[in-house]
Amino acid sequence: ACRAPELLTAGVVVQSCVVTVAGAAVETQVYMRPPREGKVEWMRIAFSQEEALLQRYGDGLKAISAKSNELWPTLRALAGDDRRRREEADRTATLERRAAAERAIRAAPGKGVADKDIAFLLWTWYQPSGESRVEQVHLLLKDGTGYQRLDLPPDELDLAGARRFQPERIIQWRRQGSDWQIRDLDDKDWRTVQGRPALPAEAGQRVDGTFTHSWYSILGGSSSQNRFHFHGDGQFEQSGRSVFGTGAMAAAAGVTGMATTSYSRGGSTGTSSVSAVGAGAGGGTKRRRNGADFTGRYRLERWAMVVERDNGEQQRVLFAFSGPERRSVFIKDTGYSK
Template sequence: MNKSAWLAALLWCETVAAQDDTAFKWVTKPGKGLQMAQIDSIYYDGYLTTTVTGTMFQEDTMLLLKDGTFYSGLQVSPADLNVAASRKNEPDEWGKWKRQGQKVLVQDPDTGKWDEISGFKVVPAAPNERIKITAQAASSVSFGGFGGFSSFNTLIFNKDGTFERSGMTVGGSGSAQATGGVSVASTKTSGKDGCSSATSVSSTAAAGGSSNSNSSCGKDNQGRYKLDGYTAEFRDASGKTQRLLFFFWEKDKKHLFIGDATFSAE
């Protein structure tokens, strides 16, 4: 494999690995953070934004507390948020808010000016709420001439409290590698039956690739769920538990925000 092929494959691998290396640090033990009685509401805003690599859909969350303070960029369930540690280590994310009629205003810390926030108030889950829905989320990242990847994830919630999830990530090299006679493609899939990955590399000199599968990881993609307020807890069949930020966009419950992305009903 020549240098261009190695660089393309390395870019792909490092990009996927980086997704799992950004865990939010300022958390408490499960459920030891903010309680629902301390929370006024959460506001959500989604919009298209332009980056150096193209257009992407940006999703923002803002937590409003009853003490008149707000926290922007909420990444975890409020029930697991370590407020003291967050205020100390990311003070720029905190500020003051107030209501003016039907409007919600936040204060600019530099100018003292009050501005209306964008977005809308979301709907928390009822305690131990059960739902029956199949929802999907999709995202993509482009690196211009160096390719990119797209991810597709599905979550199935059943009324008996069980869940299933599956996903697929597809990536490939771009025109920069193609100009050098190199093409790289990679696919990863996961679901209740297991996980698999495959990579292919071709160039003017040679072609090759690799693939592997792991049936045991299927246990990670099925189990039981619990919804409570702004928290979704997933306990998979292998015994691992994951707690994520959760809410419905609206009362019709067709759009669910889970973790860091919106899932929409099929």
């Protein structure tokens, strides 16, 4: 007969069984620890008043009861809990490393990369399959190195910190005729990128007009439009709308859903709905932020835009024009066009 498995400290599971062998009682205890890195550690202890039985049957006692399999469901459950804890710890560690890296690469305004060391800010783009065009800005230095996917003003970028904490963002660059080529520091091969040099703002310059960033994913059934409305008097406002669907795969399984968000000087709202075959439908609407989050004043400082929102929040973000016609602007990490 076997007792039910018991959970001990540190996730160890034990099960005890007692049977009669050659007229004498033999008790075994099996201890197992949850799997780690795909391996299970276990230990079996046998007890009997008749030592001759232990010597005679030896390892055969490990099959003393088929009920010892009851340990495995308990272990699997514990392994699942352990895996979830490890995954959560990994996510937390990743976020902490990312936050530490972001702190390490950021300098005070004017203490980062000097204008005299900059060769170009290269505005690049590429077209993924089934999605909208992706635009990025790479910082190219006169010494032939650079920093890809720039998302802060260059005069706030601590290059020493970036080389230490974000080596994957450090590149080399060159011109081959009219082509722009870059490569990672550990790569031998150059890759050609589509791009053109961006332009900084002039001192005291204003922007006038509406600039829009559009994004879509055909497979995911999602899209968004985000707009900056700039006024010549230094005022700005933001507005936008996003639609996120369940996509083709979920729809094929009989589940359809949609979530929308919109924001403007009137505030922001979100709505959602979902339906499934045989389960009906549901949804709701929720108001989130107020309009002061999306209006305010701005001023341009060469490769930076200082934003003072009506809610009191202040930001200093990357800013660039796409060319002398100034029909596109790059703000923080996103390109917007008229």
